[in-house]
Amino acid sequence: MSQSDFVEARSFDYIPERERHGNVTGQFQLWFMINATLITLLTGAVGALYKLDLTSTLLAIVLGSVFGTLFQAFHGAQGPRMGLPQMIQSRVQFGSRGAVIPLAAATLCQFGFAVFYIQTGAQSLADVTRFAHPQTLQIGFGLAAMAVAIVGYRLVLRVERFASYATLINLVLLTIAAFTWLPLRALLSQHHFAVVAFLAQFGASATYQIAIAPIVSDYTRYLPGRTKGGAVSSAVFFGTLLSAVWLEFLGAALAAAFPSADLIVSIRDLGDRFGFGLGSATMIVAAVSCLIACAVTLYSGTVAVLSAAEAFRPIRSTAALRASTIACGGLLTVAAVVSMPADILNSFSAFLSLLSYFLIPWTAINLTDYYFVRRGAFSITDIMQPNGGIYGKWSAPGIISYLCGFVAMIPFFSTSLYTGAIATKLDGADIAFSIGLVSATAIYLFLMRRFDRAAEREIISRAPLNTLDASASPSGAEDAAIAAA
Template sequence: MSQTDFVEARSFDHIPERERHGNVTGQFQLWFMINATLITLLTGAVGTLYKLDLASTLLAILIGSIFGTLFQAFHGAQGPRMGLPQMIQSRVQFGSRGAVLPLAAAMLCQFGFAVFYIQTGAQSLGNLSHFAHPEALQVVFGVAAMAVAIIGYRLVLRVERFASYATLINLVLLSIAAFTWLPLRGLLSQHHFAVVAFLAQFGASATYQIAIAPIVSDYTRYLPSRTKGSAVSSAVFFGTLLAAVWLEFLGAALSAAFPNADLIASIRDLGDRFGFGLGSATMIIGAISCLIACAVTLYSGTVAVLSAAEAFRPIRSTASLRTMTIGCGGLLAIVAVVSMPPNLLDSFSAFLSLLGYFLIPWTAINLTDYYFVRRGAFSITDIMMPNGGIYGKWNKAGIVSYGCGFIAMIPFFSTSLYTGAIASKLNGADIAFSIGLVSATAVYLFLMRRFDRAAELKVVVLAPLNTLDSHDALVGTDMGTSPSGHLYAADH
């Protein structure tokens, strides 16, 4: 096996058809494993943190997860058609340099998640081994995740293919243990409903799913272009939704039963009560799941960094460049982990709230443009140009819409760090996500009301090939080349 086969060289660049591989089943397993981590337990504990009863918490988890997963699933269909990582596609809506705005948000999102994955994975190993130096475990875990991310997509697929079966069995046994040992009937009979608490859990579950949106096409872009978009969206939707709801339900039940206990310790204790070494197995499987997810976030965070940098200076994607960037990002994440306070749940809850505020306007603009404005017709060649080609360096419509969406949410912010004026009048209820979605979408549609799609499509089809060689031409029903060899994506 050559170094090219072993260590992935691709990052922000387009994946040509000859390098496409995989299938929808593999994507389902991948996205199931992305959420099948112990950190997902924390998302399900937000309702309990706000004193919400278990039944209402479970309902908020289900509705919020479905709502958030819809966005990431629609992003997933973009990958095979365009062959590009998720966030560089934002150059269409924001311009090559204007896209630095959502790219920065995605970078902080992914490296932020890496911090929590490292902390949770190391805690799982520490809980198992009772190691006296947690910082050393965090460093080792972070370095291991960096190594997996450097090797890249093929290794991630191979590991998760086997890990997904072990994780599924583990979750089934933990669920049996929960029904056996936890006082679920009594907990479900209690009623402590509050709108603020319900919205907090809804928002946390929805944001947790939306947070995956900036990385979906990073992996679905490797699928053959002939893969049906609906099949890809379904794999992403059901894979992440199943894992999220399952783990968050367990997290909610454990936090309701043991409100003052550490969730990682609680899930270990639940497995120990079941017997057969389930507690220890849960810690091992949980650490492996966190390792895979951490590698994925480091990978995508690196793609975001290089995509942003490439807009200002042409960069050639190489294995050594990926290695260096992942190494720098991973080291920063490790430093952040070592410096974090031990109260993981409070830190993670605040992180999710802030994350949603930055990502909501972007996902609204990106999906509106893809499905309603340009309807899947893009020039891959121009997207890959540092000067933005036909999309320009700065796209006023996307930038202004993002700014308006974000500003409109500020009075509705409700976090431990800041509570907006309107949120205060709503007793702290956080409905900022709905305000951001509606306002960013409305402003973008208004600014693009005179957009001439037919005229742009003619340019897309006839423009000369500038950045991709003829071997990169895609085949299939959704992708093609112009008579002059220009690479484009369109809904023919």
């Protein structure tokens, strides 16, 4: 394999069929690893914070995770069909420049999550190595994640393929340790149900899964176009659901057993009790998982940046452009981690929660348009034009629906930085996601009720179709279209 084949050159542009590769098994392993980090443990502890009994907490985790994962899974089917990264597809609903609104939120969220992955991964290594200079570990960890992101999709798949087996074994052993050392029977026999507490855990698990939606097609777009959408959606759904529910279950059990203890310390202690070096092995596996997740977020954050910039000026996607953008974003992220005091992380987590609210109306609008309004018929040629082509620079239905959906969520916001009036009455339970999804969907369907699907499909059918060779134009998609029945 030549260097040009090994280092990915694509970013925001279309992936021609000749460059497609991979299979749904690899996708399952990738998405399993996305949630297989220690950060996922914290999501499962929400029920315990509200004094919800363990049985009800586990039920809320399952229901919330299934609900949230459905959205990211439906996004997954868009990748091989359209060959485009996730967020640039928003140009159809928002216009080429209007899409900058959700793109900006996606960019900040992805680089923000990278901050946590670097911090958590470096801490896991420090726990094992007893290295006395945490900032050095953070810098090294960040540079390693940048290197993986720069090489791109192929290296991510290779790393996660081996890491997924180690992670699976680690989770099985931790589960055995939990059944052996934790008083699970006593915890499950306790009953303390409250609707608000149940909603809080349901909302946390659902939102955690919905937050992955903006990056799904960034990776599924490399699958061959003949790959069935149902198979892709299933791989994404069961991959992320399995790791999320599994780790949240462990987090819930540990939080119920040791309510005042730090979850990361608790999981390490659980491994140490099991013996055979499981505690140290857990920290090493956790570091690798964080490395993969960090590389993925840096990759997708960069794609979002370039997608936004390309709406204002044609850009040719090259390996050098990808590398330099990832390097700039990665170095800024590492600088933020190194300079950020430890006591600010909780506030920063709340800031990321607020940012994630910006993406909820977007996922509702994007999926509604894809599956119910345009039903999979899009012109790739026009999507890749900076002026938006038939979709325009600004699309009022998408922008209005987005803003209305976001405003409707504000009274339901629940973070340590801001809690809305209705969320306060619900004792802080976060159900904002459901309000945003329903309101944005309803408004978009109303505004698009007179959309002439047949007329647009006629325009798309007249667009010349070709292989979308990147050498054909700066955008990599000149004179091309895609239409679906």
